[in-house]
Amino acid sequence: MNERLRLWLLAASILATLLCVGVVFGVETGAESPEPVSFDDTVQIGLTLEDENSLLGKSDVVLPRVQTFYSQYEYVVGYYGVDTYVDAQRQEGHDQRFGYPVAIYATDYSDTGIDLNDDGYPIVERSPGWVDAEAAWYVVESDARTPSEEAIPSFGDRSDAESFVESHGGEVRSWEEIVDTPFEKDDASGVRDRVDRQDAEADALVDDAEAHDERPISVVVGEDVDSVQEGIDEAPENTTVLVPEGTYDETLEIDRPVTLAGEGNATIRGDENGSVVTITEPDVGVRDLSITGVGTLATGAEELPGEEGDDWDDQFQVNYAGADAGVSAHVADNVSVEDVHVETPANGVILRESPGAVVKNVTTVATVDGTDGYAGVMAFRSPGVIEDSTITDGRDTIYLYRSPGMVVRDNEIGESVLGIHLMHNDEALIADNQIRDAEKNGVYIMTGPVGNAIVGNEISNAEVGAYVGGSESYVAENAFEENDVGLQMEASGSIYEHNVFAGNGVGARDTAVLPTNRVVGNDFVGNDDHATASTGPLRIWSHDGDGNYWQGGTSLADGDPPARPYSPTDPVDGRLHDVDGAETLARAPALDALSGLEQSVSGMQTESITDLSPTCGPNNPELLERTEWAEEAYSCDGTVVTDS
Numbered sequence: 318m319n320e321r322l323r324l325w326l327l328a329a330s331i332l333a334t335l336l337c338v339g340v341v342f343g344v345e346t347g348a349e350s351p352e353p354v355s356f357d358d359t360v361q362i363g364l365t366l367e368d369e370n371s372l373l374g375k376s377d378v379v380l381p382r383v384q385t386f387y388s389q390y391e392y393v394v395g396y397y398g399v400d401t402y403v404d405a406q407r408q409e410g411h412d413q414r415f416g417y418p419v420a421i422y423a424t425d426y427s428d429t430g431i432d433l434n435d436d437g438y439p440i441v442e443r444s445p446g447w448v449d450a451e452a453a454w455y456v457v458e459s460d461a462r463t464p465s466e467e468a469i470p471s472f473g474d475r476s477d478a479e480s481f482v483e484s485h486g487g488e489v490r491s492w493e494e495i496v497d498t499p500f501e502k503d504d505a506s507g508v509r510d511r512v513d514r515q516d517a518e519a520d521a522l523v524d525d526a527e528a529h530d531e532r533p534i535s536v537v538v539g540e541d542v543d544s545v546q547e548g549i550d551e552a553p554e555n556t557t558v559l560v561p562e563g564t565y566d567e568t569l570e571i572d573r574p575v576t577l578a579g580e581g582n583a584t585i586r587g588d589e590n591g592s593v594v595t596i597t598e599p600d601v602g603v604r605d606l607s608i609t610g611v612g613t614l615a616t617g618a619e620e621l622p623g624e625e626g627d628d629w630d631d632q633f634q635v636n637y638a639g640a641d642a643g644v645s646a647h648v649a650d651n652v653s654v655e656d657v658h659v660e661t662p663a664n665g666v667i668l669r670e671s672p673g674a675v676v677k678n679v680t681t682v683a684t685v686d687g688t689d690g691y692a693g694v695m696a697f698r699s700p701g702v703i704e705d706s707t708i709t710d711g712r713d714t715i716y717l718y719r720s721p722g723m724v725v726r727d728n729e730i731g732e733s734v735l736g737i738h739l740m741h742n743d744e745a746l747i748a749d750n751q752i753r754d755a756e757k758n759g760v761y762i763m764t765g766p767v768g769n770a771i772v773g774n775e776i777s778n779a780e781v782g783a784y785v786g787g788s789e790s791y792v793a794e795n796a797f798e799e800n801d802v803g804l805q806m807e808a809s810g811s812i813y814e815h816n817v818f819a820g821n822g823v824g825a826r827d828t829a830v831l832p833t834n835r836v837v838g839n840d841f842v843g844n845d846d847h848a849t850a851s852t853g854p855l856r857i858w859s860h861d862g863d864g865n866y867w868q869g870g871t872s873l874a875d876g877d878p879p880a881r882p883y884s885p886t887d888p889v890d891g892r893l894h895d896v897d898g899a900e901t902l903a904r905a906p907a908l909d910a911l912s913g914l915e916q917s918v919s920g921m922q923t924e925s926i927t928d929l930s931p932t933c934g935p936n937n938p939e940l941l942e943r944t945e946w947a948e949e950a951y952s953c954d955g956t957v958v959t960d961s
Contacts, residue, residue: 350420351386353447359384359395360830362405362809365788366765367741368464377440380463381470382424383450389416390854394831399423399455399469400500405833410857414832421450423471426481431470433485437462439470448473451492459487469495505812505835508744508768508791515746515770519702519724526653526675529576529602532557538565545569545585549577560585560606570595576602586610592645592667599650599671603657611661612641630741634718638669638697643681646671646699653677660684665693665708668720674701683711692716693733696723704728713738717745725750735761736779743787744768755779759800762786762808771795775943781805782821792816794937798944802826803844806834814838815937819946823849824885827926832856840935841885842868843946847894848885848926856926864930869894871931871953879953883931 364380372378383396394415396402402421405411430442437460453471456478461468472478478489490498535556536548545565548558552575562581568591571577577594587593587610594603638647643659644666646652651673658680659665665681668674674696681693693708694715700722707729708714714730714737717723721743730736731753739745739762752759752774759776762769766787774795776782782800785792790811796819797803803821806813809831815838818824824844827834828851836858841847847867850856858865870883870893884890933953941947948957 353384353420353422354393356382356384356395359393361395361397362788362831362833363397363401364463365465365743365767367743367767369765371464372438375434375438378434378438379424379429379441379445380439381426381461381468383421384447385421386419387415387417388419389414392830398463398466399450399471399495400467400498400502402450403496403498404500404502406496408833409860411833413857414854422447423450423453423455424448425453425473426470427472427474427477431481433461436464437468438464439468453492454478455490455492455495456481456485456487457490457495457498460485461487503768503789505768505789505791505810508770508789509793509812511744511768512746512748512770512772512791515722515724515744516726516748519704519726519746522673522702523675523677523704526602526651526655526677529600529653529655530578530604532576532602534559537561539563545577549573549575555600566610568593568595570597571601571603572597574598574600576604577606578602579605579607583607584609587612589613592642594644596644596646596649596652596671599652601646601649601652603644603652603654605656607658607660608643609660611643611659611663613662614641630719634669634697637695637718638667640664640667642667642695645669646674654679658682661691664691664695666695667692668694668696668699668701670697671699672701672720674699676701676703677705679706679708681706681708681711683709685711692738693730696720699723702726709733716740717742721745724748729753730755730759736776737761738763739766739769740764742766742769745770747771747774749773750775752776752782753778757781758784760784762790766790776800776803785811794940796940796944797821797824798946806836809833811835815940816840817842817935817937817940817944818847819843819941819944819949822846825849827851827856829853835860837863837865838936840866840937840941840950842866842935842941842944843949844868845895846885846891850886850926858926858928859930862930864928864932866932866935866950867894867928868949868951870928871933873954875953877933877953879931879933881931882927882929884925884927886926 381398383399383402385394425446425448429445432440434440454475456470536552537559538545538548542548545567546569552558554574557576557578560579560583562583564584566586568587584607589610591612593608642664643661644654647669649671652671653675655677660682662685676694691711692713694703697718700720702724704726709731712734714733717739719741723745726748728750734756736752736755736759741764743766758781759779760783763786768789770791772793777798779800782797782803784805786807788810790808792813794815796817799820801822803818804825806827809829810833813836817840820843822845824841824847826849832854837860867883871879875881935941935950
């Protein structure tokens with residue numbers, strides 16, 4: 318059966334069910350409010366995974382919570398903090414996505430023996446129950462805290478709230494006063510505003526690292542000393558050890574603030590047993606060298622500089638950050654590695670607890686295919702800058718772990734299992750990289766991070782161009798081309814704007830449980846499916862009257878700007894760009910009526926995306942021109958809008 322006939326038969330089936338829709342969704346739900354559920358059974362928002370980990374082992378800590386039943390959302394939403402709930406209600410489009418609150422409950426600290434621990438966290442002697450949020454009393458501006466901000470305890474009895482104020486300060490407010498309180502909450506717009514500043518701060522860090530180039534030469538290997546290690550040991554601080562052209566069979570430790578610089582074709586060749594260059598002091602520079610002979614130990618190290626901590630992931634860091642590499646820096650601030658070429662069966666550059674690092678113009682090539690634990694550059698608790706580097710082959714080209722604020726920009730990345738991989742890593746800037754031929758993910762952001770920015774990258778030929786998890790991410794001005802899936806949107810409360818999705822199997826896949834993302838100003842061209850969604854409520858992909866461009870989604874009949882919304886997940890709309898006859902069918906009056914019904918009835922919104930304000934032409938023509946799909950983009954009147 319051809320696709321056009323299949324769509325007409327599908328339309329007939331849909332129209333046949335219209336008569337019974339009112340019966341199915343018109344059932345009276347009853348006037349009684351639903352009973353509260355266990356908070357563990359809610360879809361939770363407002364506490365990061367990092368905050369959750371910080372509370373492990375503190376069973377007596379019970380943070381303030383709110384749970385809400387919505388008229389158009391099938392799950393109960395659990396908010397950490399009434400301020401999180403209030404802020405969510407104020408977000409544009411919230412009512413359209415969730416409907417109205419059917420019932421709202423807040424933590425009831427009355428009769429629990431509430432107190433505060435040394436961190437200011439609420440602790441209880443007896444587990445709290447739930448109280449109708451509109452009847453509760455709230456204490457603001459007290460000493461109570463969560464891991465990241467002020468806590469606002471709630472009480473079913475006003476006298477208990479007043480007693481808490483006597484002990485811990487603050488003032489008591491009613492529900493009516495709470496919902497009118499302006500709470501300052503970080504969101505993805507703050508991440509967008511941070512991008513330019515973060516880029517400038519990275520420029521300053523790179524400029525500071527140039528001081529390593531300006532150190533006077535104090536020792537020349539082969540003239541003043543016989544070996545490179547001897548030169549390092551004898552060089553005065555803040556000077557340069559010059560390594561003339563040649564191959565030096567050594568493994569090195571740099572334990573003083575000096576610069577190790579090659580001249581001509583200088584190669585340090587290790588004995589294939591451990592890291593070749595190990596840095597154990599701050600303010601070290603490594604320049605203009607080729608490094609080979611790295612050990613094959615991908616994971617595991619018994620001794621590392623620095624004190625052993627008691628965090629839950631310390632052993633994980635020892636195993637990975639202690640592995641063999643061309644250059645390893647341990648507890649060494651402000652290290653710079655520039656113009657260095659590494660061939661390695663394990664790792665290229667490892668940074669462990671070494672903030673302020675600059676890795677620039679580094680080339681790493683794996684000599685084995687996808688060894689477990691391999692990374693071109695691996696940063697553990699080491700925010701800094703990785704730029705202008707070429708990293709190919711192996712498992713992870715760049716791996717970031719708890720290195721908040723790291724900037725990764727202008728790199729060429731290819732032929733790896735994973736491209737840029739972030740774990741437990743907040744507020745990174747991933748910008749202007751070219752990422753090609755990743756076997757799995759071009760960019761992989763996981764483990765509940767907050768506030769990462771992915772801007773201006775070109776990502777192609779991956780299974781998933783970018784998988785973005787966590788919350789409050791900013792993804793903008795990227796070109797996702799010829800991936801199986803261009804972008805997987807796992808993050809909530811995020812902004813996805815001015816990206817191009819061209820020639821992918823699926824342009825963008827929305828799998829976020831909460832429909833709280835802003836998706837606007839993007840272009841979808843030449844994809845098999847422009848966008849898909851997992852089970853959940855209606856996702857509105859437009860904002861403040863602005864939408865996205867969908868190849869085939871608009872025509873002259875829709876006006877300019879189009880008056881008709883577009884749904885890439887609709888079985889007819891979703892085929893407008895590649896099936897003849899779909900345009901006529903999609904604009905049939907009965908299907909238009911059904912589209913309006915689907916937008917108003919929660920039970921018909923499963924796995925659906927709607928753009929209320931689709932655009933006639935591409936929003937990002939210059940970025941689209943950089944792909945192979947520009948000539949597939951047509952305006953409402955049928956002209957190719959990317960022609961110069």
